[in-house]
Amino acid sequence: MVNEFSTPVVPTIEPVMQPSIEPMLPRLYQVQRTHKETHETFTLELTPEDGQPLVFTPGQFNMLYAFGMGECAISISGDPADSSKLMHTTRIVGTVTTALSKLRPGDVLGIRGPFGRGWSMDLAEGNDVVFVAGGIGLAPLRPAICHVLNHREKYGKVVLLLGTRTPQDIVFRRDLQKWRSRLDVEVLVTVDRAESGWQGNVGVVTGLIRRAPFDRLNTIAMICGPEIMMQFTVMELLKRGVPAEKIYVTMERNMKCAIGFCGHCQLGPNFLCKDGPVFRYDEIKFWFEQREF
Amino acid sequence: MTLSSLAPILQEHEFFAGLSPEYVQLLTECASNIRFDAGDMLFRQGEPADRFYLLRQGKVAIEISAPGRPTLTIKTLGDNDVLGWSWLFPPYQWQFDARALELTRAVALDGRCLRGKCDNDPVLGYELMKRFSQIMLDSLNATRLQLLDLYGLPDRRSAW
Ligand SMILES: Cc1cc2nc3c(=O)[nH]c(=O)nc-3n(C[C@H](O)[C@H](O)[C@H](O)COP(=O)(O)OP(=O)(O)OC[C@H]3O[C@@H](n4cnc5c(N)ncnc54)[C@H](O)[C@@H]3O)c2cc1C
Ligand code: FES
Numbered sequence: 001m002v003n004e005f006s007t008p009v010v011p012t013i014e015p016v017m018q019p020s021i022e023p024m025l026p027r028l029y030q031v032q033r034t035h036k037e038t039h040e041t042f043t044l045e046l047t048p049e050d051g052q053p054l055v056f057t058p059g060q061f062n063m064l065y066a067f068g069m070g071e072c073a074i075s076i077s078g079d080p081a082d083s084s085k086l087m088h089t090t091r092i093v094g095t096v097t098t099a100l101s102k103l104r105p106g107d108v109l110g111i112r113g114p115f116g117r118g119w120s121m122d123l124a125e126g127n128d129v130v131f132v133a134g135g136i137g138l139a140p141l142r143p144a145i146c147h148v149l150n151h152r153e154k155y156g157k158v159v160l161l162l163g164t165r166t167p168q169d170i171v172f173r174r175d176l177q178k179w180r181s182r183l184d185v186e187v188l189v190t191v192d193r194a195e196s197g198w199q200g201n202v203g204v205v206t207g208l209i210r211r212a213p214f215d216r217l218n219t220i221a222m223i224c225g226p227e228i229m230m231q232f233t234v235m236e237l238l239k240r241g242v243p244a245e246k247i248y249v250t251m252e253r254n255m256k257c258a259i260g261f262c263g264h265c266q267l268g269p270n271f272l273c274k275d276g277p278v279f280r281y282d283e284i285k286f287w288f289e290q291r292e293f
Numbered sequence: 294m295t296l297s298s299l300a301p302i303l304q305e306h307e308f309f310a311g312l313s314p315e316y317v318q319l320l321t322e323c324a325s326n327i328r329f330d331a332g333d334m335l336f337r338q339g340e341p342a343d344r345f346y347l348l349r350q351g352k353v354a355i356e357i358s359a360p361g362r363p364t365l366t367i368k369t370l371g372d373n374d375v376l377g378w379s380w381l382f383p384p385y386q387w388q389f390d391a392r393a394l395e396l397t398r399a400v401a402l403d404g405r406c407l408r409g410k411c412d413n414d415p416v417l418g419y420e421l422m423k424r425f426s427q428i429m430l431d432s433l434n435a436t437r438l439q440l441l442d443l444y445g446l447p448d449r450r451s452a453w
Contacts, residue, residue, distance in 0.1 A: 135444035165444045192439045196356055196364035199394050203368045204438040211371065229443040 023259045026065045026110025027052075031103045032085060037171040041136055042101055043077065043089040049108070053083035058143035059118025059250060059278045063258050064088060065110030066099035073255040073273075074100075075140035076114060081150050086111070089139035089171065115258045116277050119144045119248060124220040127246070128156035130212060132233050134205060134225020135164050138171055140250055140277075141224050145179070152184060156219075159186045159212045163205025163229070167191050167198050186213055205229065209236040216241035222278075224250045231288070234281055247281035249288070299324045302400055306347050308375050308424055316417055323406035329353075329393035335376070336387045342379030343404045348372060351397025356390040368435070369394065378425050380404030 029046040036042050048054065054062075054076075061075045078087030092101050103109060121144060129148055131141050141160075148155050160179065164170050170189065180187045188208045190201035201208070205225075221237050223230050230249050237247055251272050256264040258273045265272040268287035270279070281288070300321045303309050309317055327346075329335060335346065335353060346353075353376060354366045367389065370376050376399075379387050385404065411418030 163443070165442065169444065190369075192443070194366045196354070196366055196392075198366060199352075201352075201369045201371070202354065202366045204435050204443070206438065207435055211373070226443050228441060232438060 023112060023115075024257070026063070026071075026112050028108050029086065029111045031105050031107045031109070033105060034103065037089060037173075038169050041089060041091045041171055043087055044100065044103065045078075046086040046088070046109070046111070047084070048086070048111075054086050054111070054114060055083065056080060056114035056143070057118040058121060058147050059140055060114035060116050061140070061258075061277065062086075062088065062111050062113030062115065063255070064090075064096070064100060065112070066096050066103070067108075067110065069099035070096045071110075071112075072096040072100075073115075073252075073258065075250075075277075077139040077142045079146035079150070080143050081146065089136065089142075091136045112258065115273055117275065119222050119278050120220070120280075121147050124148070124222075125154045126156070126218075128214040128219040129158050130209075130214050130219055130221045130237075130242075131158075131160045132205060132209070132221060132223045132225070132237075133160070133162045134229040134233075135169060136171055137224035137226070137229075137250075138162055139224075141222060142172060142175065144222055145175075149179070149182070149185065157186070157214050158184065159214050160188070161205055161208040161212060162187075162189045163192070163208070163225070164189075165192050167194055167200065188212065204232070206232045206236040209233070209240055217243070219246060221247045223248065227251075227288075234288075244282040244285065245280060248278055249281055249284070250277045251279060251284070251288075252277065299326060299400060302349065303347070306400075307373055308347060308428075312420060316420065319410055319414075319417065320402065320407070323403040323410065325401050325403070327399050327401045329397045329399070331393055331395045333393045333397075335391035335393060335397075337390050338387055340387050342377065342385045342387045344401045345375065345377035345380055345404065346399040346401050348374045348376060349398045349400065351399070352394040353397055354392050354394050356392060358390065364390075368432075375428055378429060380407070381422075381425060 028049040030049055031044055032047050033045040034042055056076050058080055061073050063071045064074050065071045074088045074090050077089040090097050090100055092098050131145055133141050148158055176187060179185050190203050190205055190208055194202050219242050221242055223233050234247055251267060253265040253267060253272050255273055256262045260271045260274040270276060300318055303321055304317045348370055350372050353370045355368045356364050356366050358364045379385060411421060
């Protein structure tokens with residue numbers, strides 16, 4: 001007898017969408033719109049100067065080149081079904097991200113990509129899907145959420161759990177409201193700290209897992225946030241009974257070439273830029289738990 | 294709601310999972326049905342802590358106030374959560390404020406009544422202690438995580 005719950009999940013390696021042209025050569029994109037998400041995060045809406053749309057899978061990233069300043073890896077945050085624009089949502093932390101934050105409509109930047117292995121959207125079909133995002137970790141999950149909602153009939157229950165530091169740090173507010181207004185998605189938001197005017201949840205995001213409505217054995221969990229937050233989220237999901245091979249995390253390390261040459265992004269035997277950034281938890285469990293990696 | 298109709302609510306609550314029906318019946322004698330409208334205070338810091346609550350439906354904010362500073366919400370609790378353990382330890386006083394953020398229905402369990410039953414039957418006392426210890430441990434761990442400031446930029450391994 002085959003137990004439906006113990007059916008092994010086939011390996012996650014999916015065909016990776018390769019950059020269409022020379023991978024080290026940036027293509028030029030023009031900024032169409034900028035949107036301030038929070039005091040330290042912003043979204044750029046871009047269109048290619050050569051008119052060729054960029055096809056990507058949810059979870060993939062691009063290298064964004066701010067001329068004269070440098071390059072950095074940023075996940076694609078747009079809807080994969082909308083090829084009219086490319087979206088990136090970025091937190092300002094240093095030189096390049098500050099330069100990117102200063103771009104205005106009409107400005108031009110360079111883009112290489114898309115790179116990496118994204119979320120396993122096909123393997124998630126037929127399952128409940130739980131997205132767990134920490135802060136701006138919602139950005140790389142957004143394309144996956146859009147994909148699931150575009151193909152809603154292929155998935156079971158859909159749950160989004162978002163944790164941020166304060167109510168002011170919540171990104172994609174308009175999307176959250178839109179998703180909340182649908183009757184077929186459960187959206188739970190919590191903040192670590194709030195003054196008394198806040199009517200929403202206060203507490204760590206892991207606390208939401210206990211009460212989230214999903215079938216623990218037929219669930220695919222996709223997590224993106226700081227590593228420490230992902231570690232505790234994984235622990236909570238395992239405690240709730242979600243099998244390790246049904247949990248996916250996205251990892252982040254410094255990137256240079258983004259095509260598996262330079263070794264900058266190494267995590268144990270993996271190069272994050274081509275083997276990741278999304279991994280099935282049981283594939284990288286060992287490296288995930290090592291502090292020095 | 295009568296006492297007999299509260300028994301199934303207690304029996305089904307996760308907090309009492311595995312507790313014998315006889316004990317649940319005994320605890321029901323200390324239980325009462327209660328509701329709070331949005332904005333109502335369940336209790337205030339310094340007041341006698343004479344009960345705990347099994348929240349059935351709604352949302353409650355645990356708040357802390359200090360002079361000259363805005364009131365901070367430390368945590369919110371919702372459906373099926375358990376609120377309050379100050380009734381277990383002297384001086385039996387609430388350490389924080391608790392405010393209903395929306396219409397909240399709960400079962401209140403009287404602390405003095407419970408302490409009496411636990412003193413008479415240490416097995417029941419131990420069962421309750423185990424359950425409250427778990428809640429206190431979860432709460433301690435959650436507070437530790439909050440202290441870690443998960444979404445800050447401490448050592449920049451991640452920008453999320
Ligand atoms: C696959 C991938 C996807 C990403 N997606 C996003 C995204 O969607 N949105 C977003 O805001 N950020 C994202 N990041 C993070 C982003 O790449 C970094 O924040 C960015 O490179 C910082 O560049 P900077 O020049 O502004 O900062 P820098 O001036 O380079 O750095 C500022 C400080 O942060 C450290 N640092 C910078 N980048 C990293 C890093 N990647 N790992 C560890 N330490 C670092 C530096 O050592 C320095 O201390 C992603 C990273 C990866 C690897
Ligand atoms: S960034 Fe060069 S190998 Fe990954």
